[in-house]
Amino acid sequence: MMLRVMTDTPAPSTAGDIEQAQRREIDTPSSHVARFGADDALALDAGSTLGPWQIAYETYGTLNAERTNAVLVCHALTGDQYVASTHPVTGKPGWWTMMVGPGKPVDTDRYFVICANVLGGCMGTTGPASLNPATGRPYALDMPVVTIRDMVRAQTRLVEHLGIETLFCVIGGSMGGMQVLQWAANFPHKVFSAIPIAAGARHSSQNIAFHEVGRQAIMADPDWRGGSYLSDGVRPSKGLAVARMAAHITYMSDESLHRKFGRNLQDREALTFGFDADFQIESYLRHQGMTFVDRFDANSYLYVTRAMDYFDLAAEYGGSLPQAFLHTDTRFCVMSFTSDWLFPTAESKAVVRALNAAAANVSFVEVASDRGHDAFLLDEPELFRTVRGFLTGAAHARGIPAPGGAA
Ligand SMILES: CC(=O)SCCNC(=O)CCNC(=O)[C@H](O)C(C)(C)COP(=O)(O)OP(=O)(O)OC[C@H]1O[C@@H](n2cnc3c(N)ncnc32)[C@H](O)[C@@H]1OP(=O)(O)O
Numbered sequence: 259m260m261l262r263v264m265t266d267t268p269a270p271s272t273a274g275d276i277e278q279a280q281r282r283e284i285d286t287p288s289s290h291v292a293r294f295g296a297d298d299a300l301a302l303d304a305g306s307t308l309g310p311w312q313i314a315y316e317t318y319g320t321l322n323a324e325r326t327n328a329v330l331v332c333h334a335l336t337g338d339q340y341v342a343s344t345h346p347v348t349g350k351p352g353w354w355t356m357m358v359g360p361g362k363p364v365d366t367d368r369y370f371v372i373c374a375n376v377l378g379g380c381m382g383t384t385g386p387a388s389l390n391p392a393t394g395r396p397y398a399l400d401m402p403v404v405t406i407r408d409m410v411r412a413q414t415r416l417v418e419h420l421g422i423e424t425l426f427c428v429i430g431g432s433m434g435g436m437q438v439l440q441w442a443a444n445f446p447h448k449v450f451s452a453i454p455i456a457a458g459a460r461h462s463s464q465n466i467a468f469h470e471v472g473r474q475a476i477m478a479d480p481d482w483r484g485g486s487y488l489s490d491g492v493r494p495s496k497g498l499a500v501a502r503m504a505a506h507i508t509y510m511s512d513e514s515l516h517r518k519f520g521r522n523l524q525d526r527e528a529l530t531f532g533f534d535a536d537f538q539i540e541s542y543l544r545h546q547g548m549t550f551v552d553r554f555d556a557n558s559y560l561y562v563t564r565a566m567d568y569f570d571l572a573a574e575y576g577g578s579l580p581q582a583f584l585h586t587d588t589r590f591c592v593m594s595f596t597s598d599w600l601f602p603t604a605e606s607k608a609v610v611r612a613l614n615a616a617a618a619n620v621s622f623v624e625v626a627s628d629r630g631h632d633a634f635l636l637d638e639p640e641l642f643r644t645v646r647g648f649l650t651g652a653a654h655a656r657g658i659p660a661p662g663g664a665a
């Protein structure tokens with residue numbers, strides 16, 4: 259087996275800006291890339307194998323001598339490993355700095371936190387922008403389609419590489435929550451506790467529909483070029499921006515849009531009777547679309563949305579969701595948000611019902627918030643209180659001492 263953890267040299271496997279981002283990210287002390295050779299290829303649900311392949315990840319805090327305090331944070335669709343450190347492309351703080359850090363609910367003074375870019379992503383882990391060793395060009399659509407289970411398989415390799423037998427906790431929101439459920443179902447003995455947030459055990463028809471709109475927007479952009487745009491030195495930015503604009507609406511709520519923007523006009527006193535961004539909400543969505551294309555690869559968007567669409571945990575277990583969790587010792591805290599219409603509370607309750615039927619140790623919290631699906635990324639005190647309390651109880655059960663010394 260060929261495996262190296264790279265901390266000091268660039269990862270020469272992607273093109274353009276994405277490659278530059280990778281070069282920057284592996285220069286910081288907490289940034290790493292684990293590489294696996296062709297002789298240690300990853301078997302995929304699609305029936306093919308991927309190798310050589312690599313996984314880029316960040317770590318925070320210290321792994322204790324017993325290796326019992328590791329928390330794996332799984333990111334959502336367009337997230338990445340920069341959960342609590344500055345993003346190398348945008349220069350913005352990590353996407354969950356309110357949740358992860360010293361003294362935060364996921365307390366890096368107590369826990370060793372790992373966050374890896376998903377398989378199919380574009381921030382250093384192998385994805386469609388990575389170089390295909392067979393051609394010397396970016397994989398583009400020659401990259402096999404990956405699933406949530408493939409993403410988790412890749413993470414298991416990383417966790418094994420780090421010498422961790424059982425993770426103290428796996429936590430994540432949205433697609434991150436799907437990975438949490440996948441971990442708990444497939445590797446119960448490797449997951450002491452699990453916190454799936456704003457997620458479900460399968461992707462709904464409505465959610466697949468929204469993803470398809472986004473993918474078609476990308477594919478309709480003439481610069482997509484059948485997926486081979488990187489080799490041609492162009493990018494389907496317009497299509498990707500429209501995909502993000504449509505998706506972004508689903509991450510919010512009618513109430514939050516009304517409160518933020520209502521029917522307010524953007525930098526003007528009256529309607530223009532044209533198609534410029536008259537309304538603040540139009541300007542806002544255009545901004546979300548334009549800024550997104552600077553940090554994300556269009557083909558990765560196709561692959562990662564597809565992975566979410568294919569997610570159906572019960573289908574893996576003969577159509578029975580309780581079967582996925584039967585006899586598990588993992589302790590679960592399932593969370594949802596009242597205004598989330600992308601992964602409504604009913605989806606979380608279905609998971610909770612299955613866990614109860616499987617005799618699992620489960621608690622459930624529905625957070626009252628009018629900010630929609632992306633509430634899990636925002637300042638929601640009950641979310642933080644719940645995660646902190648649940649982890650503290652689980653840490654006590656696992657004998658992980660508090661930063662002051664007491665268990
Ligand atoms: C779990 C993961 O893996 S994270 C995934 C990656 N991260 C994300 O998806 C986060 C992106 N999502 C967002 O930013 C979502 O809007 C939210 C809902 C989470 C953030 O909500 P808020 O913090 O309330 O920010 P808000 O929605 O107001 O957006 C602020 C941005 O909109 C811009 N904006 C606000 N109003 C307007 C307007 N009228 N016209 C143009 N731009 C506007 C702001 O300038 C700001 O821009 P910036 O982000 O480039 O600085």
Ligand SMILES: N[C@@H](CCO)C(=O)O
Pocket residue numbers: 334335336337432433509632
């Ligand atoms: N807004 C987040 C969550 C979407 O589910 C993202 O883009 O990853």
